[in-house]
Amino acid sequence: MIVLDQENKIFTLHTQNTTYQMKVDQYHVLEHIYYGARIDNCDLSGLIKCGERSFSPNPDEAGRNRDYSLDVMPQEYSTCGVGDFRLPSIELELPGGSHTADLRYEGFHLEKGKYKLEGLPGFHGMENEAETLVVLLKDSAARIAVEMYYGVFEDFDLITRAIRLVNEGTETIRVCRCASLCLDFTRSDLDLITFNGHHLMERCLDRGPVRPGIQSVGSVRGISSHQHNPFVMICDHDADEDRGMCYGAMLLYSGNFEAAVECSQYENSRLVMGIHPYHFCWTLEPAGTFTAPETAMVCSPDGFGQMSRQYHKAIRKHLLRDPYQYERKPVLVNNWEATYFDFDADKLVDIAREAADLGIELFVMDDGWFGSRNDDNSGLGDWQVNREKLPGGLEALVPCVKDLGMKFGIWMEPEMVNEDSDLYRAHPDWILRVPGRAPSRGRGQLVLDFSRKDVRDHIYDQMKAVLGSADISYIKWDMNRSLTDVWSAGLPAGRQGEVYHRYVLGVYDLLERLHCDYPYILIEGCCGGGGRFDGGMLYYTPQIWCSDDTDAIDRLRIQYGTSFCYPVCTMEAHVSAVPNEQNGRFTPLETRGITAMSGAFGYEMDLGKCTEEEKRKIRRQVETYKKHYNLIHDGDYYRLSSPLQDSSYTAWEQVSAGQKEALVNVVMGCTHSAPPFRTLRLKGLNPSFQYQVDGIGETYSGGELMKAGYPLPQIRGDYPAFQVYLKAVG
Ligand code: GLA
Secondary structure (H helix, E strand, C coil), X not given: CEEEECCCCEEEEECCCEEEEEEECCCCCEEEEEEEECCCCCCCXXXXXXXXXXXXXXXXXXXXXXXXXXXXXXXXXXXXXXXXXXXXXXXXXXXXXXXCECCEEEEEEXXXXXXXXXXXXXXXXXXXXXXXXXEEEEECCCCEEEEEEEEEEHHHCEEEEEEEEEECCCCCEEXXXXXXXXXXXXXXXXXXXXXXXXXXXXXXXXXXXXXXXXXXXXXXXXXXXXXXXXXXXXXXXXXXXXXXXXXXXXXXXXXXXXEEEEECCCCCEEEEXXXXXXXXXXXXXXCCEEEEEEEEEEEECEHHHHHHHXXXXXXXXXXXXXXXXXXXCCCEEECHHHHCCCCCHHHHHHHHHHHHHCCCCEEEECXXXXXXXXXXXXXXXXXXXXXXXXXXXXXXXXXXXXXXXXXXXEEECCCEECCECHHHHHCHHHECCCCCCCCCCEXXXXXXXXXXXXXXXXXXXXXXXXXXXXXXXXXXXXXXXXXXXXXXXXXXXXXXXXXXXXXHHHHHHHHHHHHHHCCCCEEEECECCECCCCHHHHHHCCEEECCCCCCHHHHHHHHHHHCCCCCHHHEEEEEECCCCCCCCCCCCHHHHHHHHHCCEEEEECCHHHCCHHHHHHHHHHHHHHHHCHXXXXXXXXXXXXXXXXXXXXXXXXXXXXXXXXXXXXXXXXXXXXXXXXXXXCCCCCCCCCEEEECXXXXXXXXXXXXXXXXXXXXXXXXXXXXXXXXXXXX
């Protein structure tokens, strides 16, 4: 609910459990007043205190009032060069060469439903689902307008923000920085939580206190990256899963980003998040506009678990798009770890046949089916079937798979090219490359200049020919290197600072075309696993390959970190063979199944090599997943332990709406002889319901299970795992 107090110029955004307030002050600065637990009917501006602070300048309008300085005021969108020395949200290069920006309130308006951003991903909401407030700030000297969009999704405690700049002057301006989010706190006794890692180990949670100075994470790789995720949290020092104030900030963007927190001299904190300023410079002609990507904040006064559940529900309902918000997605088998590049049509059909027999519903043909692709040094860019491997083409292969009762999916890496390809030989100028410099290779490949429409059109024509040649239900859209040598032949020297962002817009453009032309094709995002796992991609690709690391034990950390923002249905997770291809570890098939089942579930192994006993187990896993599909995907997600803290087990739980069912998942760490008897306290159940344990018949009350706990069975072996399905009875 948006509440306007026009007389006092106070804007209040209420969600079910939170309140966000801002106010225009006496000098027309838009102050940030409050963000936290819901408070009704309030003017909280008394919380903001001013006092003279040396070396913190006073704006001209303040005259002799030395108590007022932008350097200490909490603001909605921080400026630079005019008295606030903390993290700026905006930096402009004005015609005279100055780098100042000074923004004052001009007005506001309301819009029905959730605002939309042209060419960029965003949460969506109809009139009865979301509200929009647009607050207008202006820099009258620079003649630039800043439209600040706020989207309020009351039921989800979710507030989105976006920024649109308009050059209202007659001269060209250069935008050097335009953050999407500025969130000021009048305190610094806070922790910063970030999600970090590398290829094969993405989104591992890191937590530490906000310290004096600036702490930041980000990416200058042209992708949101394996190294840092564009989702961060700020919380009370003692906040945990069930208690304490926490704030999530998610940037819906898939390229260079920065999330920085500054703890300033008077122990205030500021979080600024948006496109990374490295090599970013956008030319804004008169009447030109620039839109910064969207951010989505969830505040939870009741700990991380509640924040995550709100994100999960909001992402499913309002970020993913029809038809894959709620439609059941097929269990798949992917041939990558089974065959790598070494396959032919018979081999693929054999895998599909085994899979169909086990209840698997979709066969995904991974890398190696096109051009001269027999290893990773050639073929990218030539999206025509390799007839040596698949003599009958897709026209013959796809019907064979479909005759088995399965759907067919295909791997593509549209943004890339190998030098050894017909595409590169014909268009060597279509790549990102700095004139006079040989471009760096990554995985032996170069990056196509997706900022150029002609390049995108050519790739899209090839994709359409592939999709038109057979009944294809699924695309795995991969991207296997970081961007370097970022220079486009399509732009003049003075606009090269736009290339990184235009590249991302180009990727979004092609994905949007695919979505419009083939709405029923399910697109899986992938970037060497989880190198582009962000809210921007999720708008186009409702599921993303979580990591190239398929080891169940490593995946516990990866999926745990990912779950803080992103729902289970977005995390593609596969059971693979042992010893694991990435780290050589042996884990039981049950453990691999239970871990992968809390995701968009599939297999990635040569099922023909499985023993009859293994096949029996796989068939049962697939049945279990299908049986509990709604509970796993629609249920509330509870983290019961952290794989980073307790090495003896990792546990998580899904609870159905109405609390009638729950699925408890436990993966044991290192087992020991004569281990202690332990109990696991469950969450989210109804204390007065009686729950029966499936297959055992024991019953426990919800109160008992949540307060005293469920007795963990003593199981033997390496990394054993078990699932407990609870159903309310009586
Ligand atoms: C990336 C993906 C893998 C696989 C290979 C194929 O690494 O993450 O799943 O598709 O590319 O080359």
